[in-house]
Amino acid sequence: xxxxxxxxxxxxxxxxxxxxxxxxxxxxxxxxxxxxxxxxxxxxxxxxxxxxxxxxxxxxxxxxxxxxxxxxxxxxxxxxxxxxxxxxxxxxxxxxxxxxxxxxxxxxxxxxxxxxxxxxxxxxxxxxxxxxxxxxxxxxxxxxxxxxxxxxxxxxxxxxxxxxxxxxxxxxxxxxxxxxxxxxxxxxxxxxxxxxxxxxxxxxxxxxxxxxxxxxxxxxxxxxxxxxxxxxxxxxxxxxxxxxxxxxxxxxxxxxxxxxxxxxxxxxxxxxxxxxxxxxxxxxxxxxxxxxxxxxxxxxxxxxxxxxxxxxxxxxxxxxxxxxxxxxxxxxxxxxxxxxxxxxxxxxxxxxxxxxxxxxxxxxxxxxxxxxxxxxxxxxxxxxxxxxxxxxxxxxxxxxxxxxxxxxxxxxxxxxxxxxxxxxxxxxxxxxxxxxxxxxxxxxxxxxxxxxxxxxxxxxxxxxxxxxxxxxxxxxxxxxxxxxxxxxxxxxxxxxxxxxxxxxxxxxxxxx
Numbered sequence: 001x002x003x004x005x006x007x008x009x010x011x012x013x014x015x016x017x018x019x020x021x022x023x024x025x026x027x028x029x030x031x032x033x034x035x036x037x038x039x040x041x042x043x044x045x046x047x048x049x050x051x052x053x054x055x056x057x058x059x060x061x062x063x064x065x066x067x068x069x070x071x072x073x074x075x076x077x078x079x080x081x082x083x084x085x086x087x088x089x090x091x092x093x094x095x096x097x098x099x100x101x102x103x104x105x106x107x108x109x110x111x112x113x114x115x116x117x118x119x120x121x122x123x124x125x126x127x128x129x130x131x132x133x134x135x136x137x138x139x140x141x142x143x144x145x146x147x148x149x150x151x152x153x154x155x156x157x158x159x160x161x162x163x164x165x166x167x168x169x170x171x172x173x174x175x176x177x178x179x180x181x182x183x184x185x186x187x188x189x190x191x192x193x194x195x196x197x198x199x200x201x202x203x204x205x206x207x208x209x210x211x212x213x214x215x216x217x218x219x220x221x222x223x224x225x226x227x228x229x230x231x232x233x234x235x236x237x238x239x240x241x242x243x244x245x246x247x248x249x250x251x252x253x254x255x256x257x258x259x260x261x262x263x264x265x266x267x268x269x270x271x272x273x274x275x276x277x278x279x280x281x282x283x284x285x286x287x288x289x290x291x292x293x294x295x296x297x298x299x300x301x302x303x304x305x306x307x308x309x310x311x312x313x314x315x316x317x318x319x320x321x322x323x324x325x326x327x328x329x330x331x332x333x334x335x336x337x338x339x340x341x342x343x344x345x346x347x348x349x350x351x352x353x354x355x356x357x358x359x360x361x362x363x364x365x366x367x368x369x370x371x372x373x374x375x376x377x378x379x380x381x382x383x384x385x386x387x388x389x390x391x392x393x394x395x396x397x398x399x400x401x402x403x404x405x406x407x408x409x410x411x412x413x414x415x416x417x418x419x420x421x422x423x424x425x426x427x428x429x430x431x432x433x434x435x436x437x438x439x440x441x442x443x444x445x446x447x448x449x450x451x452x453x454x455x456x457x458x459x460x461x462x463x464x465x466x467x468x469x470x471x472x473x474x475x476x477x478x479x480x481x482x483x484x485x486x487x488x489x490x491x492x493x494x495x496x497x498x499x500x501x502x503x504x505x506x507x508x509x510x511x512x
Contacts, residue, residue: 038329039288039395039424039488042431043132043148044068045226046243047112047207049214049263050234055106057247058113059097061236064243066093067291068148069115072131073097076144077111078211084142088131109234110214112207114146117433129170136178143181143189145208147174148239149224149431152202155499176200190215190262194273202495203282203430203485205255207237214263221280221494222257223430223485225296228268235263240294251295257281280494282430283484286471287421288329288392289432299472302332308420308462308470309336309390316460317341318388318416322381324348326391326403333420334390343388346381349403371402383411393421394461395434397441400454417454419461422489423447426508429497430485437505464489 044065048057054077062073074088075097085106089096093115096102114132133146151157154173157180162168166179180196181189189210194217197204203223208215216237218226229236229249236249244251255261258274282289285296292302312333323343325334328351338345352374387407394400400417407415423442427434437443441450451459464486465476473483487493491508501507 042117044115044239045146047237049110054111061243063093064246073115075113076133077106077108079108130172148205149203152497217260220258220274220277226255228252242291242294280485305332306336309333310340311466311470312462313337313340320386320388322346323388327351329392330390377410379410386414414457416458426491
């Protein structure tokens, strides 16, 4: 018996229009990540089949994945009477996909959805034409596709496809997959999708749909996550297990690196169409991207982050009075540091939970407040204390400086930073929005120089081996055979970023 999703009721706001980006693709890694001073995942994907009111399930799933993309979202469904239906909107899921006005336009028992960030900076905001899922009509019927990751040969693929007559409608690298499917001679949509993905380099987790099938696929390295869930007689695919929880689905398993699943009715078919390769899952998913209530590799993300904090306390002890997280991403690691060190844990910094990304900054004075709009120091706890601040990463250091100023202004005696990841010295080209390398603090300074630049009493990062131990690798990184993709720390890219090299990016040399 099919499952019916609960329906939420809110009014649909007016849409905001944005100018399209200047660059032909969202080339993450060569752009400015904006003022948040955080690495940002760019996508969350979700799909269901065999349920009543698929769109409502998808909206709930995307809401749980909102941390993976807050600028735009889209849903495509299929219904026997109305055919394929789609809605794409700028802004948050709760503002766009919770009104009857919109959800009535998305009937069907199968569908997929997507939330995204654009790469920011000079290219501007997301354009509506770039919002996924993308849809294509083929000889054997229509298909929609949503992609999490980044195609590292997208510019060369686009160039080749345009020369052969393809007409692109967006600036997204993901549209290449639809055009490659259109040129394929495969007899079925899954066949065409398989052939298209064989020509793609980089990182991809994909959910796709036909009139009756749900398809999921991960790249051979398994850089980005994708999981399978069961909901009644239906099935779900999701970037993270937390989105399965919100719809009441049972987590079945992770989709394996290089695996494609085709789900129709009660049948889940599994294929491995790519040449087998050693898995290189993104280690930063454990540190920051995934929600702490998700499961990765059979292990709670929260428990892993607590273990990172414990390992950090072993590697970088310091005498202090309080361990305080930089909320919210530093919280589990701060708890682990406190438990291992015996130094009391305290919420020395409080986050304003109602501070949205669309906050209007009407004056220069308000803009200069920056971090203070989002975070406030708990002065009663901090005054006259030696404080250890635990954060997940230091990217450009701008936020760290402001937080240090706030802590000292509140009367702290000392400020010690402990970072739950190694120094981020290299950009990511596999679906994470990072600044240009010259803007990464760790690419230009030693740890001591960063400490002086930030103006703190001490600064220590967890070692790469320590991070590996915390995620369950007892022998650390294991030399030249890393078990994860850690290119943002090591500069060792598992897939050569061909487009970025063509654009001038310099790979790590032996001397580095």
